Amino acid sequence: MGDSFFNCCYVPPHPPGEEEPQRPRRSEIMASHPAHISPDKRFLIFFDFDETIVDETSDDMVVQAAPGQHLPGWLTDTYQPGRYNEYMQRVLAYLAEQGVTESDIRSVMEKIPATPGMLTLFQFLRNRPAKDFEVILVSDANTYFIECWLRRVGARQLFHRIFSNPATFNKDGRLVLRPFHSHDCPRCPDNMCKQVIVRDYVARRTQERGRPYQRIFYVGDGANDFCPALSLGPRDVAFPRRDFPMHRLITETHEAQPGEFKAVTVPWVSAEDVVQRLRKLVAD
Numbered sequence: 017m018g019d020s021f022f023n024c025c026y027v028p029p030h031p032p033g034e035e036e037p038q039r040p041r042r043s044e045i046m047a048s049h050p051a052h053i054s055p056d057k058r059f060l061i062f063f064d065f066d067e068t069i070v071d072e073t074s075d076d077m078v079v080q081a082a083p084g085q086h087l088p089g090w091l092t093d094t095y096q097p098g099r100y101n102e103y104m105q106r107v108l109a110y111l112a113e114q115g116v117t118e119s120d121i122r123s124v125m126e127k128i129p130a131t132p133g134m135l136t137l138f139q140f141l142r143n144r145p146a147k148d149f150e151v152i153l154v155s156d157a158n159t160y161f162i163e164c165w166l167r168r169v170g171a172r173q174l175f176h177r178i179f180s181n182p183a184t185f186n187k188d189g190r191l192v193l194r195p196f197h198s199h200d201c202p203r204c205p206d207n208m209c210k211q212v213i214v215r216d217y218v219a220r221r222t223q224e225r226g227r228p229y230q231r232i233f234y235v236g237d238g239a240n241d242f243c244p245a246l247s248l249g250p251r252d253v254a255f256p257r258r259d260f261p262m263h264r265l266i267t268e269t270h271e272a273q274p275g276e277f278k279a280v281t282v283p284w285v286s287a288e289d290v291v292q293r294l295r296k297l298v299a300d
């Protein structure tokens with residue numbers, strides 16, 4: 017089913033030898049009033065990107081575009097814990113200095129495999145009635161990597177909003193990355209707390225709609241997906257990738273502080289596990 021989705025929906029990003037048409041990237045992604053989202057959606061579903069939608073970490077994969085497919089030690093030595101965003105800014109600057117182009121980076125991104133079952137989950141969401149799912153992506157990768165990949169599999173239109181670190185090419189052909197925001201959550205890296213994003217989004221949309229969602233879902237894998245999932249309530253469902261950090265943190269919290277983590281927890285190995293549970297929940 018995943019393969020058939022891929023085949024029927026795959027559209028080459030642009031014909032060989034032709035320039036890709038200019039798209040309003042940042043304005044489209046960052047628009048603060050998504051007027052096209054209908055107010056009657058029953059469910060809100062959040063997705064992480066790296067190791068959740070794609071089966072790799074895009075920041076690691078981009079190294080394949082570097083000369084010799086590796087980064088020099090003087091560069092990797094500059095990484096400091098909690099300052100990952102600044103480190104990636106330096107990596108992207110290095111790639112540009114080495115002559116790596118936008119099309120080199122895009123072709124690396126487009127080769128990243130989907131996580132098992134993920135395209136089936138996308139197809140399930142797409143085939144539901146329009147009033148069912150509002151679909152949001154929250155990622156500490158960057159807008160450029162995510163847009164490349166989603167367009168490649170024909171899934172860009174599924175996502176009503178993408179929250180990620182803004183990244184655009186400057187006139188010198190360098191991909192310039194910036195932090196998403198600043199916050200004071202002690203659990204999260206300086207540039208992004210997904211709980212702040214999720215809370216703000218749910219509060220704003222609930223006000224715009226004039227009523228809450230029936231349920232909120234969160235599909236993720238990382239430690240930075242645990243923080244937003246903590247804000248979910250007892251009718252909501254957290255879908256942590258089994259045996260990944262988000263799952264371990266939920267399990268540890270259940271043991272150390274019972275009642276602190278409120279959402280129903282459904283670990284998944286294939287995203288088809290997520291489809292099975294959603295099928296039951298939307299039938300309620």
Ligand SMILES: [Mg+2]
Nearest residue numbers: 064066067238
């Ligand atoms: Mg992740």
Ligand SMILES: [Zn+2]
Nearest residue numbers: 201204209243
């Ligand atoms: Zn946080």
